[in-house]
Amino acid sequence: MTRDLEKLRLENIxxxxxxxxxxxxxxxxxxxxxLGPSAVAAVIQIGSNPGLSIETLRRFIALTHxxxxxxxxxxxxxxxxxxxxxxEGDRRSxxxxxxxxxxxxxxxxxxxxxxxxxxxVGALNPEETLSLGQLVEKLLPALxxxxxxQNVVCRVCDEAACVRERCPISHMA
Amino acid sequence: MTRDLEKLRLENIxxxxxxxxxxxxxxxxxxxxxLGPSAVAAVIQIGSNPGLSIETLRRFIALTHxxxxxxxxxxxxxxxxxxxxxxEGDRRSxxxxxxxxxxxxxxxxxxxxxxxxxxxVGALNPEETLSLGQLVEKLLPALxxxxxxQNVVCRVCDEAACVRERCPISHMA
DNA sequence: GGCAATCCTATGCATGATGCATAGTTAGGC
DNA sequence: GCCTAACTATGCATCATGCATAGGATTGCC
Numbered sequence: 001m002t003r004d005l006e007k008l009r010l011e012n013i014x015x016x017x018x019x020x021x022x023x024x025x026x027x028x029x030x031x032x033x034x035l036g037p038s039a040v041a042a043v044i045q046i047g048s049n050p051g052l053s054i055e056t057l058r059r060f061i062a063l064t065h066x067x068x069x070x071x072x073x074x075x076x077x078x079x080x081x082x083x084x085x086x087x088e089g090d091r092r093s094x095x096x097x098x099x100x101x102x103x104x105x106x107x108x109x110x111x112x113x114x115x116x117x118x119x120x121v122g123a124l125n126p127e128e129t130l131s132l133g134q135l136v137e138k139l140l141p142a143l144x145x146x147x148x149x150q151n152v153v154c155r156v157c158d159e160a161a162c163v164r165e166r167c168p169i170s171h172m173a
Numbered sequence: 174m175t176r177d178l179e180k181l182r183l184e185n186i187x188x189x190x191x192x193x194x195x196x197x198x199x200x201x202x203x204x205x206x207x208l209g210p211s212a213v214a215a216v217i218q219i220g221s222n223p224g225l226s227i228e229t230l231r232r233f234i235a236l237t238h239x240x241x242x243x244x245x246x247x248x249x250x251x252x253x254x255x256x257x258x259x260x261e262g263d264r265r266s267x268x269x270x271x272x273x274x275x276x277x278x279x280x281x282x283x284x285x286x287x288x289x290x291x292x293x294v295g296a297l298n299p300e301e302t303l304s305l306g307q308l309v310e311k312l313l314p315a316l317x318x319x320x321x322x323q324n325v326v327c328r329v330c331d332e333a334a335c336v337r338e339r340c341p342i343s344h345m346a
Numbered sequence: 347g348g349c350a351a352t353c354c355t356a357t358g359c360a361t362g363a364t365g366c367a368t369a370g371t372t373a374g375g376c
Numbered sequence: 377g378c379c380t381a382a383c384t385a386t387g388c389a390t391c392a393t394g395c396a397t398a399g400g401a402t403t404g405c406c
Contacts, residue, residue, distance in 0.1 A: 010306025
C-alpha cells in the first residue's frame with residue numbers, strides 16, 4: 001500500500017521532470033536562436049540529414065505537408081536553409097540543405113540542448129548519472145510506438161552523440 | 174574519453190525520453206478529452222485548487238492574462254468550468270471551479286497521464302523503478318529556476334500523488 | 347470621507363502556426 | 377506516348393496567443 005503510494009509519487013515526479021526538461025530545452029532554443037520548437041526540429045533534421053526532401057522532413061517533425069512547406073519557406077527567408085534541386089536524381093523533390101548561417105544555428109541549438117541536460121544531470125555524481133542513463137535507455141522503447149512516426153522522438157536528437165547500433169529507437173524495427 | 178562519449182550518449186537519450194514522454198502525455202490528453210496542453214493544465218490547476226482566480230491560474234500555466242481569459246471563456250462554453258463570484262472576499266476576482274463534467278475531464282486527464290507513465294515504467298522491475306524515481310527526484314531541483322514561474326513545472330501534476338513535504342519544488346523556496 | 351494608486355477582469359486587434367482542400371509538376375510503368 | 381502516383385506549392389480557414397487598452401473594485405493615504 002505505502003509502497004504503491006511511493007511508486008505513484010515517484011512516477012509523478014518523473015512526469016514533472018520530463019516536462020521541466022522539455023520546457024527548459026524549448027526556452028533555451030528560443031533565447032539562443034529565436035526559433036520555435038518546429039523550426040528547431042526542422043533545422044536539426046536538415047542538418048543531420050542534408051539533402052532530404054520536404055516529404056521526408058515532414059515525417060520526422062510530425063507536421064502536415066503544407067505546414068512543412070511554410071516552415072521551410074520561413075527558414076529560407078531567414079537565410080538558414082537552401083532548397084536545392086532534386087533529391088537522389090528525383091527532380092520532383094527539392095534537396096534541403098543548411099546555409100552556413102543555418103549550420104551555425106544548428107550547432108547552437110544542439111549546444112543549448114546539451115547544456116540544459118548537462119546542467120540537470122550535474123546534480124548527480126558520475127555513478128548516479130550512469131545509472132540513470134541505463135535506466136532511461138531501458139525505458140525508452142516502451143514509450144515509442146512502432147510505425148511511421150517512430151523517428152519523431154529523435155527530432156531534436158544530437159546525432160553526434162547517438163550510436164546507431166545502441167539506439168533503442170533505430171533498434172526497434 | 175570513451176567515458177565522456179558514453180555520458181553524452183546517455184544524456185542525449187535522457188532528452189529523447191523526456192520528449193517522448195511529454196509527446197505521449199499530450200497525445201493521450203488529446204485523444205482522451207480532446208483538449209490541448211494549455212486547456213489541460215488549466216483544468217488540472219482549477220481542479221487541484223478550486224476557487225483560484227484567473228490571475229493566479231495565469232501564473233501556474235504560464236500564459237498572458239488575456240490568453241488565460243480566452244482559455245477560461247472556452248472552458249466555460251464547453252461546460253467544464255464555472256466563474257463564481259469573488260475569491261476570498263475580493264469581489265474583483267472570479268473564483269474558478271470545475272463543473273461535474275469538468276471534474277470528470279480532470280480525472281480522465283490525470284488517469285491518462287498516469288497511464289502513460291506507468292506503461293513506460295512497466296519496462297523496469299520494481300527495484301529499477303524505485304532507483305529511477307530516486308535519481309529523478311534528486312535531479313529535478315536542478316531543472317527549476319526559482320521565482321514566480323517555479324510552479325509552472327507542476328502544471329499537470331497529480332496533486333494526489335504529490336507529498337508536499339517531499340516535493341522538490343515546494344521545498345525550494 | 348474622498349481620492350489616487352493598485353490590482354483584477356475583459357476586449358479589440360494583430361500575428362503566427364497549423365490543417366484541409368486543391369492545383370501544378372515530374373517520374374516511371376505499360 | 378499516356379496515365380497514375382508522388383512530390384511540391386498555394387488559397388483559405390481556424391486556433392492559440394500576445395500587446396495594448398479599458399472598465400470596475402479594493403485599499404490606503406490624506
